[in-house]
Amino acid sequence: MNKIKICLYFPPNKVTVPLSYHLIKNFDLQLNILHADIDLAKTGKLIMDVLGEKKNIEKGLKFIEQQGIKYKIFNKTIIWQEDKCIHCGACTAVCPSGALKLGTIDCMLTFDKEECLVCELCIKSCPLNVMSVAF
Amino acid sequence: MIKKSFEEINEKIKKGKAVIVTADEIIDLVAEKGIKKAAQEVDVVTTATFGPMCSSGAFLNFGHSDPPIKMSKVWLNDVPAYAGIAAVDAYIGATELSETKGMEYGGAHVIEDLIKGKNVKLHAKSYGTDCYPLKEITTFINKKNINQAFLFNPRNAYQNYAAATNSSDKTLYTYMGTLLPDYGNVTYSTSGQLSPLLNDPEYRTIGIGTRIFIGGAQGYVAWEGTQHNPEQNRGTNKVPIGAAGTLTLIGDLKQMNTNFIRAAVYEKYGISIFIGIGIPIPILDEDILEKTAIKDSQIFTNVYDYSVQSRKRPAIRSVSYEELRSGTIKLNNKKVSTAPLSSLKVAREIAQILKKQIAKGDFVLTQPVAHLPLKNKMNTLDIRGGKDE
Known part of the structure; x- marks a missing residue:
């Protein structure tokens, strides 16, 4: 089984396509939607993890393309230099997915890579420059 | 009670x-x-x-060079420090930006580097006087080779x-x-x-x-x-x-x-x-x-x-x-x-x-020598006209 994280960009006339249904049914892919910003008659953005056999993922991506929907595979990850972090919480102000969280009791920062959308907003919002992106 | x-x-x-x-x-x-x-x-x-x-900074005394200089402009790792204080004193403000790196590096980073014991480039200029003839100096300082260094x-x-x-x-x-x-x-x-x-x-x-x-x-x-x-x-x-x-x-x-x-x-x-x-x-x-x-x-x-x-x-x-x-x-x-x-x-x-x-007895309490004021009117900065207004 392979896993990739992708961002789909729906043009205005494609937001009604039941894409996830076909990806699951026809290609046996497991989808985990991480972030969705879709509005009828507007462009849409969908970020998700896709889990499945390598050849099925490839077929699924081809299918997405055939529907006129563009996609980007995330091949980057956010690196958190925990030893240099002071746990101030400034990054949590901009993190859209909640991957970066401050504990309510211990007030320590935690970073869940699985939840991360690699939007990179945390990199610049960190006053101590302890967040970076790796390819 | x-x-x-x-x-x-x-x-x-x-x-x-x-x-x-x-x-x-x-x-x-x-x-x-x-x-x-x-x-x-x-x-x-x-x-x-x-x-x-933000409102933080450090006073530093560099010691005297030979020949001596009355520093009127000072840069620390290309960050300007205020030098209008005697000959070899300067105040590095935390928010001052580097003239070469802009917002990437500033006075706060100079202070952090000094605390870490790193060498910091000191560049100073002067107009030269009979008692302080040197007009320019470039050298390196660290917390061991300067005199007083205190946050104020x-x-x-x-x-x-x-x-x-x-x-x-x-x-x-x-x-x-x-x-x-x-x-x-x-x-x-x-x-x-x-x-x-x-x-x-x-x-x-x-x-x-x-x-x-x-x-x-x-x-x-x-x-x-x-x-x-x-x-x-x-x-x-x-x-x-x-x-x-x-x-x-x-x-x-x-x-x-x-x-x-x-x-x-x-x-x-x-x-x-x-x-x-x-x-x-x-x-x-x-x-x-x-x-x-x-x-x-x-x-x-x-x-x-x-x-x-x-x-x-x-x-x-x-x-x-x-x-x-x-x-x-x-x-x-x-x-x-x-x-x-x-x-x-x-x-x-x-x-x-x-x-x-x-x-452990390593930190003993001190009684304030004076209290902080409980009355103090805050002023604002307004665009004023005449000099006596």
């Missing part, structure tokens, strides 16, 4: 018999034992904060501060961090119930001459801070509900530790510096103890709309720090995420360290 003096408390510290708790710990203790019993038992409550405090921070430890949000359709880059459009988030900066001046709201024990923990070293309260605003509106518990008292702090840079003082860059805003401050509060009577038992739920601030580019920003709502710490608050019937800018984790470490230092 319990009454203790500084001398009595210091005597107990010297004998290793003083009872010291943090401003977090005192809350449960008072809930369990009541104010009177807690005031009898506890001698010192430690408070702390570790937040970005005109405005630290704000007693309370506004929370920030953004009603506009653009992201705002501010000293309150990145504010997302359409009320996308709320930021705030305090250690709340652990914060020094929120535990001594009327400055009964924290005053000029108070010994403090600053950046890992021992330092002192030198004066009221700039923009000290004791007349801010206060709640029934006497705690201000917005920016109020401030402190001017002094401490030996050479003794500091970068675990408790760190340079910071706020995107498209500029440079600041996290300063770790710990202040002990001697429990001289029950009133002082009661004030230290304050909880986040009893401390309030206002949320301001930072998209209004005026000093008269409208307050959107009043909010307690307990609500802000919960991670979300309601703004205009919308659930909005909240995020702190000040590290409560490190503030708690400082309060514990200070507790241990006092318990």
